[in-house]
Amino acid sequence: xxxxxxxxxxxxxxxxxxxxxxxxxxxxxxxxxxxxxxxxxxxxxxxxxxxxxxxxxxxxxxxxxxxxxxxxxxxxxxxxxxxxxxxxxxxxxxxxxxxxxxxxxxxxxxxxxxxxxxxxxxxxxxxxxxxxxxxxxxxxxxxxxxxxxxxxxxxxxxxxxxxxxxxxxxxxxxxxxxxxxxxxx
Amino acid sequence: xxxxxxxxxxxxxxxxxxxxxxxxxxxxxxxxxxxxxxxxxxxxxxxxxxxxxxxxxxxxxxxxxxxxxxxxxxxxxxxxxxxxxxxxxxxxxxxxxxxxxxxxxxxxxxxxxxxxxxxxxxxxxxxxxxxxxxxxxxxxxxxxxxxxxxxxxxxxxxxxxxxxxxxxxxxxxxxxxxxxxxxxxx
Numbered sequence: 001x002x003x004x005x006x007x008x009x010x011x012x013x014x015x016x017x018x019x020x021x022x023x024x025x026x027x028x029x030x031x032x033x034x035x036x037x038x039x040x041x042x043x044x045x046x047x048x049x050x051x052x053x054x055x056x057x058x059x060x061x062x063x064x065x066x067x068x069x070x071x072x073x074x075x076x077x078x079x080x081x082x083x084x085x086x087x088x089x090x091x092x093x094x095x096x097x098x099x100x101x102x103x104x105x106x107x108x109x110x111x112x113x114x115x116x117x118x119x120x121x122x123x124x125x126x127x128x129x130x131x132x133x134x135x136x137x138x139x140x141x142x143x144x145x146x147x148x149x150x151x152x153x154x155x156x157x158x159x160x161x162x163x164x165x166x167x168x169x170x171x172x173x174x175x176x177x178x179x180x181x182x183x184x185x
Numbered sequence: 186x187x188x189x190x191x192x193x194x195x196x197x198x199x200x201x202x203x204x205x206x207x208x209x210x211x212x213x214x215x216x217x218x219x220x221x222x223x224x225x226x227x228x229x230x231x232x233x234x235x236x237x238x239x240x241x242x243x244x245x246x247x248x249x250x251x252x253x254x255x256x257x258x259x260x261x262x263x264x265x266x267x268x269x270x271x272x273x274x275x276x277x278x279x280x281x282x283x284x285x286x287x288x289x290x291x292x293x294x295x296x297x298x299x300x301x302x303x304x305x306x307x308x309x310x311x312x313x314x315x316x317x318x319x320x321x322x323x324x325x326x327x328x329x330x331x332x333x334x335x336x337x338x339x340x341x342x343x344x345x346x347x348x349x350x351x352x353x354x355x356x357x358x359x360x361x362x363x364x365x366x367x368x369x370x371x
Contacts, residue, residue: 132242138233139243139259140355142267145231145335147352149327153309156302 001029006036010043209236212263214314214322214340216291220283221336224270233267237341240265252354254347262341269335277306277330284308284326291324306330313345320345 006029012018013026030037090097127135209215225232235243244259272280291312292298300311307329314322323345325337339348 127239127242131239132246135235135239136243136247138235138267139240139265141231142233142235142265142337142339143348143352144355145267145269145337146325146339146348147355149309149311149325149335149337150349150352152327153300153302153311156304156307156309 001025003029003033003036006030006033007039010040014043014047209264209340212321212340213316214320214338214343215264216287216322216324216338218266218268218287218336218338220286221268221270221280221334224272224276224280224334225268227270227272229271231267231269233265235265237263252351255351258344258347258351262339262343264338264340266338266340267336269333272328272330272332272334274331277328280328280334281306281308284310284328287324287326288312296322296324313343319343323348 006026009018009022009026013023018026030040210217224230240259240262244256247259248256250256288298288310294314296312296314298310298312300309302309308327310324310326312322312324313320320343321341323337323339323343325335327333327335
């Protein structure tokens with residue numbers, strides 16, 4: 001056994017985890033090696049000192065604070081901020097968003113242009129002289145239909161309603177009332 | 186890549202179509218006459234639909250004519266629509282119901298009925314849509330059973346006095362020879 005192997009087995013030696021054979025090999029090396037023997041003695045003293053240290057109970061506030069810190073860290077590791085989520089979304093869908101944004105911009109641009117277009121000029125280019133002449137005749141025809149209906153309405157009101165239902169009964173009543181006078185009664 | 190080009194083309198075309206078609210239902214004086222669509226296949230129909238741009242052109246073209254009031258009337262109008270069709274005896278009830286339905290709807294929408302005539306099976310109803318001191322719309326519905334139904338909708342800032350005066354100058358028989366949109370199925 002050399003010094004390196006002996007030093008590596010030191011922890012297991014003191015913990016009692018070595019087999020009888022290995023323990024004998026370590027002890028045999030210590031009797032022949034002054035350096036490892038010295039190291040063994042210091043290590044043994046250190047372990048004794050640690051065992052003799054008084055264990056003090058940790059105050060509850062300190063324990064709670066430690067647990068709080070552990071819990072906060074845990075929450076942070078699970079929950080993402082809104083900003084992080086937005087960043088993640090943008091990163092994942094950057095290409096599609098770029099195309100959608102470009103399409104919306106083009107649409108708005110073209111829509112604004114067409115709505116601001118000089119409509120009068122546009123209309124004049126759309127209609128020919130023949131269209132305007134035909135439209136003039138159509139307007140006159142529309143007015144003629146308006147006249148037809150309103151004239152017929154006047155006719156009905158005057159002749160049918162007023163005459164039949166107002167004037168004629170009134171004339172008849174007056175004739176009846178004046179009959180005695182007319183007949184010399 | 187192809188897909189993106191198609192999407193881009195679609196996006197370019199869309200605003201043109203959106204701005205091209207005017208929605209007349211936005212005008213207070215506009216009346217939806219879709220119920221009479223089924224009668225458009227009858228023997229003889231007249232359909233007139235003149236929109237604001239064309240009315241403006243007609244007003245401009247007739248401004249230096251004999252009667253400037255004609256031009257003045259048209260300048261302020263947004264739409265003139267006329268629908269007439271022949272009505273057979275069996276269709277009279279249906280047309281009466283349409284007139285009733287439209288009348289109820291207009292009454293709910295705060296139109297004012299200025300004329301209502303019921304003479305045997307003949308019907309005439311005239312509505313106006315007031316807009317403060319102005320008149321924003323006019324609707325005439327007329328039914329002569331076994332003859333003709335006439336629907337006239339005028340939209341815009343209407344001068345009723347001018348309209349009445351001007352209309353007396355025009356007679357349908359006089360205009361029969363003119364090139365107007367008239368369909369006659371034989």
